[in-house]
Amino acid sequence: MDGQLLTYLFVGISFALYIGIAIWSRAGSTKEFYVAGGGVGPIANGMATAADWMSAASFISMAGIISFMGYDGSVFLMGWTGGYVLLALLLAPYLRKFGKFTVPDFIGDRYYSNTARSVAVFCALIISFTYVAGQMRGVGVVFSRFLEVEIDTGVYIGMIIVLFYAVLGGMKGITYTQVAQYCVLIFAFMVPAIFISIQMTGNPIPMFGMGDTMASNPEVNLLDRLDGLNAELGFDKYTEGSKSMIDVIAITLALMVGTAGLPHVIVRFFTVKRVKDARKSAGYALLFIAILYVTAPAVAVFSRVNLIETVSETDYKEMPAWFTNWEDLGLIGWTDKNADGKIQYLGDGPAMEGDGNKPAFDGVSKGVNGERVIVNPSNSVNELYVDQDIMVMANPEIADLPNWVIALVAAGCLAAALSTAAGLLLVISSSVSHDLIKKMIKPDISEKGELIAARLAAVGAVVIAGYFGINPPGFVAAVVALAFGLAAASFFPAIVLGIFHKRMNKEGAIAGMVVGMGLMLFYMLKFKFHLFGGGTSEDWWFGVSPEGFGAVAMFFNFLVSLVISRFTPAPPLEVQEIVENIRIPSGAGEATH
Incomplete structure (x- = not known):
């Protein structure tokens, strides 16, 4: 069957499944909308948590960024899995x-302050919108490549699908949809x-095949072959790192503690009946996540x-169709600098390697050999630009796998992106309807009114998320890493101290969150988006990249929180008793709101 027709079929079936589940499990109360009624089983919740957490960054971008960074890319594996x-x-x-x-509800009640709740709502919105941008x-990239529509059109279609099952089903619909999405994406x-793996090494187990000998040359190990290819082309050895140790530690730590602070993941532990089930679902989720991560x-x-x-060194006119397909989207670019008609892919042009300084395409011009012209090419002799985010999606095409495998990858990419987008949109929705309106602005609002507010907030969140999809700030994994840093x-710090430090009070928590978030936002905007005078990697504070600075900001948050709390009144006794109680390993009832 034709590859395009297969893609439409696979994606269409998966979308029909998601919409059908949303209709079947639509939310009829705020409890069902926020926490799926608190009755999801541990295995199902583990699968939904895995799908919620393994976003487009994990499915589309992580392997891509590792393929370019090599050993340095291990920070994403260590940080994200360790964080869970x-x-x-x-x-x-x-x-x-x-x-x-x-x-925000935990922080508002634990720190007995609507000001703390407001700061937490602001932080939740910033984190969620940064994450959902990726x-x-x-979604836009996958739609544009595999369904052959404009990127903007693809984002609009994705918005409609997410809006349907997130707004209609709430957490109940999202949970069971994410179970299906996990099955599709894995x-x-x-x-x-x-x-x-079978094609390249003869080994059917990919993680073992990576370190095996090549099927075409049993005398050569695959990783040795890759190191040799990189060395020939002027890149760093794939199995050796180039990042400083302090930056590796900072990024890993930021991703770890960022994972533990993500609001759309934390809410997953309230969709089960008991504390024991929360522990079990966490274990199942880690197992399901490990399948992809290893x-x-x-x-x-x-x-x-x-x-x-x-x-490398291939005549452009002989390149297969996949190259020009991605080139037409502006995700691969080539300019024939020496006019020999062959692609020179060399490691002397950092701007060509996807560090955020993307070459621009004018969208029209073609070179003498028919190549898409790069408007602002690097001064290096490297002629090729490759967007990191295409590596997983293009890999089956490069390897000339059957059309049904390519179609399956398209469905998996969309499942990964849409599952996390839905979870994030629900966090945004609940932050507005529950934490702002119900808890602060209008405490006497009816359940029906709160449910309407939640759905309207979800609609607004989808519109803003769509804007970010049409005007993306960068690579998926890079943007998501910033969300973890935030x-x-x-x-x-506010959550850890709220659980394990009875003396932590509202003044300390509020000051810590403001300082931590303020520092991270300033650093991110200065060194990632080049505001406030910009700066290069040579100007990084303590030699830490924007992706890792969340760890530094976290330490400042802890420091400020503890110091301020020492010089301000202790929390009320009833709050201290609550902190003592939640650390006692006993059973608990259903989630409340």
């Missing part, structure tokens, strides 16, 4: 026992990885070798 262990063991059971199903970019990630490095290696062997800088 931290969340499952250190925070989730206690937050579940506290019984408040949003982070998801909507992923199948779509593993099938091409197994195919390519495979991603192998996918990165396979895609990098395939790319180099396919494009969560680390703002929420993590």
Whole structure:
């Protein structure tokens, strides 16, 4: 069957499944809208949590960024998986026992202050919108490539789908939709990885195939081959890192504690009946997440070798269709600098390697060989620009896998992006309707009125998310990493101290969140978006990149919180008793709101 028709079929079936589940499980109360009624089983909740957390950054972008960064890309694997262990063991059971199903609700009640609640709502919105920007970019890219529509049109279609099941079903609809999305995305990630592993090494297990010998040359190890290819082209060795140790530690720590502070993941532990079920679902989620995460490095290696062997020193006119398909989207660019008609892919042009300084395309001009012309090419001899986000999506095409595998990958990409987008939109919706309107502005609002407010807030959030999809700020993984940094800088200290430090009071928590979030936002805007005078990597504070600065801001948050709390009144005795109680390992009832 024709590849395009298969893609429409696979994506259409998956969308019909999501919409059908949303109709079947539509929310009829605020409890169902916010926490799915609190009755989801641990296994189903574990799958939904995995889908919610493994966003477009995990599915589309992580293997891509590892394929370009090599050893340095391990920070994403260590940070994101380590963070989930931290969340499952250190925070989730206690937050579940506290019984408040949003982070602002926990902070508002634990720190007995509407000011603390307001700061937490602001932080939740900033984190969620930063995170959702990456998801909507992923949606637009996938739609534009695989369904052959404009990127903007693809974002609009994605907005409609998410809006339908997020607004109609709330957390109940999202939870069961995410169970289906997990099945789709993990199948779509593993099938091409197994195919390519067999093709390149003869080993059907990708994570073992990555370190195996090549099927075409049994005397050569695949990683040695990749190191050799990188060295020949002037890149750093794939298996050796170039980042400073302090930056590696900072990024890993920021991703870890950021994971533990993400509001759309924390809310997942309130959709189960008991604290014991929260612990179980955390364990299941980690298992489901590990399936993709231990495979991603192998996918990165396979895609990098395939790319180099396919494009380097190849006549442009002989390039297969996949190259021009991605070129037409502006996600691959080539300019024939030496006019020989061949693609020179060399490691002397950092601006060509996807560091955020993307070459621009005028959208019309073609070179003498028919190539898409780069408007602001680097001064290096490197002629090729490759967007990191295409590596997972293009890999099956580069490897010439069957059309049905390519169609499956398209469905998986959309499942990953839409599942997380829905979870984030619900956080935004609940922050507005529950934490602002119900808890602060209009406490006497009826349940029906609160449900209407929640759905209207979700509509507004989808519109803003769509704007970010049409005007993306950068690579999916890079943008998502900033969201983790924001969560680390703002929420993590307030939550940890709220659970384990009875003396922590509202003054300390508010000051810490303001300082942490303020520092992270300033650093991100200065060094990532070049505001406030901008700056280069040589100007980084303590040698830490924007992706890792959340760890530094977190320490300032802890420091300010503890110092301020020492010189201000202690919390009321009833609050201290609550803190003592949530640390007692006993059962708890259903989530309340």
